[in-house]
Amino acid sequence: MGKTGQPLEAAWTGGRRAATGSGLLFPLLLLAGPAFFLLLFFYYPLGSVLVGGLTDQSGRISLAVISALLRDPYYLKIIGFTVWQAILSTLLSVLLGLPGAYLLARYDFRGKRLIQALTTIPFVLPSIIVVLGFVRFFGNNGVLNRLLMALFGLEEPALKVLYSLKAILLAHSFYNFPIVVRIVSSLWRRIHPSTEEAARSLGAHGFRLFWRVTLPQILPGILSAAALVFIFCLLSFAIVLVLGGGPRYSTLEVEVYRLAKVSLDLKTGSALALVGAVISLVFLYAYIKLQQQSSFAEQMLEDYERPRLASLLRSPWGMFYLLYLLLMAVVILAPMVTVVAYSFQVRSGWGQQAVSLEWYRRIFSGGAYLRAGLNSLFFGTMTVLLALPLGTLLAYVGSRSRFAGSQLLEALMMLPIGISSIILGLGYLKAYQSFPWNIVGSWYAIVFAHTVIAYPFVIRVASATFRKMKPSLPEAARSLGAGPWQLFWHLELPLARSALITGAAFAFGISVGEVNATLMLYNEKLVTIPVMIYRLIGSYNFIGACAMGSVLMLFCFLVFLIIDRAGGEV
Amino acid sequence: MGLRIQSIQKVYPEFRLQLDFEVRQGEFLALLGPSGCGKTTTLRLIAGFIDPDSGSLHMNGRRIDTLPAHRRRIGIVFQDYSLFPHLNVRDNIGFGLRMQGWGSKDAKERIEELLRLVSLKEYGKRKVTRLSGGEQQRVALARALAPRPQLLLLDEPLSALDAKLRKNLRKEILRVQRELSITTLYVTHDQEEALVLGDRIAVMRDGHIEQIDTPKRIYNRPRNLFVATFLGQANIIRGRLAKREGELAVVQTPVGTLRVSPSQAEEFGASDEVIVFFRPEHCQMGGTKTNRINGRVVQKEYLGSHQLIEVESNGARFTLDLADRVTLVTGDTISFSVSPHHCCLFLQ
Numbered sequence: 001m002g003k004t005g006q007p008l009e010a011a012w013t014g015g016r017r018a019a020t021g022s023g024l025l026f027p028l029l030l031l032a033g034p035a036f037f038l039l040l041f042f043y044y045p046l047g048s049v050l051v052g053g054l055t056d057q058s059g060r061i062s063l064a065v066i067s068a069l070l071r072d073p074y075y076l077k078i079i080g081f082t083v084w085q086a087i088l089s090t091l092l093s094v095l096l097g098l099p100g101a102y103l104l105a106r107y108d109f110r111g112k113r114l115i116q117a118l119t120t121i122p123f124v125l126p127s128i129i130v131v132l133g134f135v136r137f138f139g140n141n142g143v144l145n146r147l148l149m150a151l152f153g154l155e156e157p158a159l160k161v162l163y164s165l166k167a168i169l170l171a172h173s174f175y176n177f178p179i180v181v182r183i184v185s186s187l188w189r190r191i192h193p194s195t196e197e198a199a200r201s202l203g204a205h206g207f208r209l210f211w212r213v214t215l216p217q218i219l220p221g222i223l224s225a226a227a228l229v230f231i232f233c234l235l236s237f238a239i240v241l242v243l244g245g246g247p248r249y250s251t252l253e254v255e256v257y258r259l260a261k262v263s264l265d266l267k268t269g270s271a272l273a274l275v276g277a278v279i280s281l282v283f284l285y286a287y288i289k290l291q292q293q294s295s296f297a298e299q300m301l302e303d304y305e306r307p308r309l310a311s312l313l314r315s316p317w318g319m320f321y322l323l324y325l326l327l328m329a330v331v332i333l334a335p336m337v338t339v340v341a342y343s344f345q346v347r348s349g350w351g352q353q354a355v356s357l358e359w360y361r362r363i364f365s366g367g368a369y370l371r372a373g374l375n376s377l378f379f380g381t382m383t384v385l386l387a388l389p390l391g392t393l394l395a396y397v398g399s400r401s402r403f404a405g406s407q408l409l410e411a412l413m414m415l416p417i418g419i420s421s422i423i424l425g426l427g428y429l430k431a432y433q434s435f436p437w438n439i440v441g442s443w444y445a446i447v448f449a450h451t452v453i454a455y456p457f458v459i460r461v462a463s464a465t466f467r468k469m470k471p472s473l474p475e476a477a478r479s480l481g482a483g484p485w486q487l488f489w490h491l492e493l494p495l496a497r498s499a500l501i502t503g504a505a506f507a508f509g510i511s512v513g514e515v516n517a518t519l520m521l522y523n524e525k526l527v528t529i530p531v532m533i534y535r536l537i538g539s540y541n542f543i544g545a546c547a548m549g550s551v552l553m554l555f556c557f558l559v560f561l562i563i564d565r566a567g568g569e570v
Numbered sequence: 571m572g573l574r575i576q577s578i579q580k581v582y583p584e585f586r587l588q589l590d591f592e593v594r595q596g597e598f599l600a601l602l603g604p605s606g607c608g609k610t611t612t613l614r615l616i617a618g619f620i621d622p623d624s625g626s627l628h629m630n631g632r633r634i635d636t637l638p639a640h641r642r643r644i645g646i647v648f649q650d651y652s653l654f655p656h657l658n659v660r661d662n663i664g665f666g667l668r669m670q671g672w673g674s675k676d677a678k679e680r681i682e683e684l685l686r687l688v689s690l691k692e693y694g695k696r697k698v699t700r701l702s703g704g705e706q707q708r709v710a711l712a713r714a715l716a717p718r719p720q721l722l723l724l725d726e727p728l729s730a731l732d733a734k735l736r737k738n739l740r741k742e743i744l745r746v747q748r749e750l751s752i753t754t755l756y757v758t759h760d761q762e763e764a765l766v767l768g769d770r771i772a773v774m775r776d777g778h779i780e781q782i783d784t785p786k787r788i789y790n791r792p793r794n795l796f797v798a799t800f801l802g803q804a805n806i807i808r809g810r811l812a813k814r815e816g817e818l819a820v821v822q823t824p825v826g827t828l829r830v831s832p833s834q835a836e837e838f839g840a841s842d843e844v845i846v847f848f849r850p851e852h853c854q855m856g857g858t859k860t861n862r863i864n865g866r867v868v869q870k871e872y873l874g875s876h877q878l879i880e881v882e883s884n885g886a887r888f889t890l891d892l893a894d895r896v897t898l899v900t901g902d903t904i905s906f907s908v909s910p911h912h913c914c915l916f917l918q
Contacts, residue, residue: 480666
């Protein structure tokens with residue numbers, strides 16, 4: 001009816017005729033810089049991986065490398081395991097997350113805000129910290145085992161989870177279940193309990209009520225969360241690399257890394273990367289589709305009264321939820337607390353209770369550790385400076401204009417989410433080691449890689465805000481004389497402020513915690529905190545790793561605080 | 571002068587908008603119609619948010635449809651106010667001034683002037699998110715008026731407010747419009763608003779204007795059945811034109827012979843199928859011999875100052891708007907009449 005829909009007209013100036021010369025020019029102008037950057041530092045490297053995987057040794061196009069790979073039982077096993085562990089991890093995360101989503105959506109309790117904030121953790125906590133925390137908490141020599149041994153007078157560690165599928169699954173689901181809590185509860189909250197009340201008045205109750213009425217409504221949220229978790233687990237690197245503990249539990253990512261950095265076989269690496277990319281892109285596509293679905297409910301946000309949590313805890317189900325809450329708190333907090341606590345030890349070995357700042361003294365007295373810290377800060381800052389404008393502009397154009405192919409453009413923009421940073425690093429190695437110039441081993445290669453990894457998250461945060469803006473606001477501004485630039489500067493940018501702060505914090509957090517691409521691209525001068533932690537774990541220096549980890553967690557905590565304060569939607 | 575909308579056409583897959591009308595200089599034109607008739611689209615076309623497929627817009631003789639929205643100098647008040655949430659009251663009002671390059675001293679004076687105009691003198695520093703609906707609407711009005719637009723568009727500005735506030739604010743809007751004598755187009759689906767506010771009313775249906783006239787003539791002399799039934803309550807009865815008696819047309823209907831003084835008598839030929847229309851408040855109990863209708867009371871609605879009586883007569887139903895003191899009970903047989911010059915005639 002024309003009230004809202006004017007599909008083919010760009011919304012900038014009122015369209016075709018009224019535009020007189022500035023119709024598509026403005027968005028194109030905004031897009032030029034980002035497009036140039038992405039072309040050089042994302043699509044070109046990605047393309048060279050593609051070419052690498054699809055050509056034979058003499059450079060002719062051929063499927064030989066890939067088909068050889070797909071016939072090799074060793075690689076088939078790796079592909080199978082990659083998908084299998086991701087499926088299991090996703091299922092576990094969803095199962096762990098659903099009760100939490102229910103509690104957050106339907107009940108009020110003291111500390112709810114804090115718990116809500118804690119669900120941002122997977123987005124800001126670097127995976128290397130998870131690894132470290134797990135080793136120290138669940139490890140054979142870790143807190144849990146020592147506690148159990150002391151309690152029950154055991155000679156042997158009671159739980160042997162490290163370096164096994166169990167460890168990978170445990171770490172993945174711990175790391176990712178808050179994502180499920182977050183996404184599902186935000187949808188669940190928007191569903192007014194009146195539908196359930198209506199169903200109850202019609203005789204539905206208990207499991208049937210959930211199955212027939214509630215589940216169908218929250219299903220888009222569950223699926224979209226599951227798809228996201230699945231992608232994360234598919235592309236997970238550090239967790240598998242360390243906790244998998246060897247070739248037995250290798251995934252595509254880890255194998256690509258080994259091929260590129262250890263065997264120096266970029267060709268097989270490229271082919272394997274290609275296979276991985278295809279798998280993850282299929283799921284990325286599913287995720288984007290599902291996300292569009294779940295946004296229906298956003299219009300129905302109407303607040304309603306929620307019962308206090310205490311009323312649930314007193315009910316027959318109370319014990320279950322109480323146990324759940326306790327377990328979650330332990331699972332989330334314990335590894336992190338362990339890392340911090342352990343960093344104050346003098347020497348390895350839990351028996352000695354000596355508390356010491358020895359490692360912090362070493363870090364701040366200069367040398368390699370301090371340099372790693374400064375490098376991380378520098379990369380983080382540069383990444384924010386690049387990723388923020390990049391993501392903001394893309395989000396702005398993406399949410400403001402609809403033209404033929406804009407959906408494709410959106411998919412292209414979000415592509416880095418589905419392309420692992422290992423592949424990105426591999427691409428840089430392939431594309432820029434010789435021609436046109438060698439950027440591998442330079443600080444800006446790492447910054448560019450971090451930017452490519454971080455900007456989709458800026459887009460995610462920013463476009464949510466741009467899309468939520470009532471269309472009548474820019475219209476009001478235009479009727480008051482604001483041209484396209486003024487509209488952007490004086491209205492849309494200020495309105496997106498908190499989202500942009502959130503986006504910037506995100507970009508910083510991602511850069512500071514990034515280990516995959518950095519491992520592919522760094523040299524001795526460019527060691528970052530996560531790389532340092534990885535190396536310290538490799539040499540079994542856990543106190544040092546925990547001290548560096550605590551510093552990293554401090555950065556991430558600041559990021560977390562900023563995100564929480566800014567209140568942008570994640 | 572004023573706004574001239576010339577042969578504007580806009581085609582949608584299931585809807586076609588065709589417009590050709592004028593808002594005179596300083597006039598308050600109310601654009602009235604049911605939802606989905608294209609009122610808002612019309613407004614957005616004029617504002618420059620949508621382009622027409624053909625036709626042109628002229629403001630004070632100058633063509634404006636070729637200009638982008640931000641150069642048209644048209645003030646708009648939106649249904650949901652659409653105040654800028656990141657700015658306070660003063661900066662909201664000053665937004666347009668800033669965009670159009672006013673000096674800060676002039677802008678400051680202008681903002682004060684407008685705060686006074688909409689009686690929000692003390693509100694300058696308030697956050698707009700802390701204002702009541704009525705206050706927000708005043709700010710929206712002030713913001714639209716601040717840069718001295720050539721035309722003011724209002725899109726159902728009162729529909730989100732409660733009934734009492736609505737009445738107060740519409741007086742306020744009218745006062746401001748008169749004070750500035752700004753050319754105004756006011757979109758509404760509320761007939762009472764249109765009647766109270768409009769110098770003229772344009773009644774719209776399915777993308778075109780059915781009638782554009784003064785409120786009095788629209789109400790009393792609707793051009794067709796749609797206008798007649800859309801505004802106010804209507805009694806209609808189908809019949810056949812029998813003959814003429816001087817000025818009057820004589821119509822045979824199931825409830826007897828009715829005499830009508832049609833406004834456009836020449837449009838009707840002998841034995842045309844017609845519809846006779848009259849308003850409930852023009853019905854009198856008893857009354858004259860002409861146009862007397864007998865019937866039985868089937869329903870009563872008591873409305874305080876008056877009452878609506880529903881009467882059934884030979885399969886037809888009529889509504890009578892009577893004073894409270896008349897006492898009637900369901901089932902009573904009554905007769906009422908309506909004078910010929912209160913009746914209108916439409917072709918079936």
